[in-house]
Amino acid sequence: DQQVKQNSPSLSVQEGRISILNCDYTNSMFDYFLWYKKYPAEGPTFLISISSIKDKNEDGRFTVFLNKSAKHLSLHIVPSQPGDSAVYFCAASLQGAQKLVFGQGTRLTINP
Amino acid sequence: DTGVSQDPRHKITKRGQNVTFRCDPISEHNRLYWYRQTLGQGPEFLTYFQNEAQLEKSRLLSDRFSAERPKGSFSTLEIQRTEQGDSAMYLCASSPAGANVLTFGAGSRLTVL
Numbered sequence: 001d002q003q004v005k006q007n008s009p010s011l012s013v014q015e016g017r018i019s020i021l022n023c024d025y026t027n028s029m030f031d032y033f034l035w036y037k038k039y040p041a042e043g044p045t046f047l048i049s050i051s052s053i054k055d056k057n058e059d060g061r062f063t064v065f066l067n068k069s070a071k072h073l074s075l076h077i078v079p080s081q082p083g084d085s086a087v088y089f090c091a092a093s094l095q096g097a098q099k100l101v102f103g104q105g106t107r108l109t110i111n112p
Numbered sequence: 113d114t115g116v117s118q119d120p121r122h123k124i125t126k127r128g129q130n131v132t133f134r135c136d137p138i139s140e141h142n143r144l145y146w147y148r149q150t151l152g153q154g155p156e157f158l159t160y161f162q163n164e165a166q167l168e169k170s171r172l173l174s175d176r177f178s179a180e181r182p183k184g185s186f187s188t189l190e191i192q193r194t195e196q197g198d199s200a201m202y203l204c205a206s207s208p209a210g211a212n213v214l215t216f217g218a219g220s221r222l223t224v225l
Contacts, residue, residue, distance in 0.1 A: 009152070032212045043116070043203055043216030044155065089154050093212055098143065098168065100214060102154030 006103035019077040023090035030092040116217035133220040137206030147203040
């Protein structure tokens, strides 16, 4: 039962343009959402997060949008840079639970 | 602080052998997590500790798997009688109590021949 889904296994974007990564979830009790970035041979590193009481959170080039009615969140990266090429995972947690549930990941490639 | 350390980084073993992975969390973090990641999938929760107490185990953690955190510091994950299906990246993460953000180690990759 995949509660967090990233339906695009890969995404290719031109350098300088906007990258939009999408994530859908099924459990309406999730109350906190995170994005992690993973380079080869490294563990996932935290990128940005959003609480369910907000609909947008911005940190530099990265913005996460949350649409609770659609059970959908997205990560916008603008402008995209070659160093952004990595696998991106969205994750969610339940109030009171101590674990994160991850999506399958989207491999982002930024082309020069 | 050097972050979350995992050892070994890569283990190749034959089916039926036992393997053990070690994780050293960030020193001030009292929560420690084990996740497993297979090719093309996201990390899947296995178990977590708060200090030395193991508070939750996933049904993915069969009876061949055992995790310990005896003194509330480092943790070990042992897999007995390994099977080819156990081949995966085993990720350790830690966090302070009450935090939503986990800090991951680089992982231990297991290959079972």
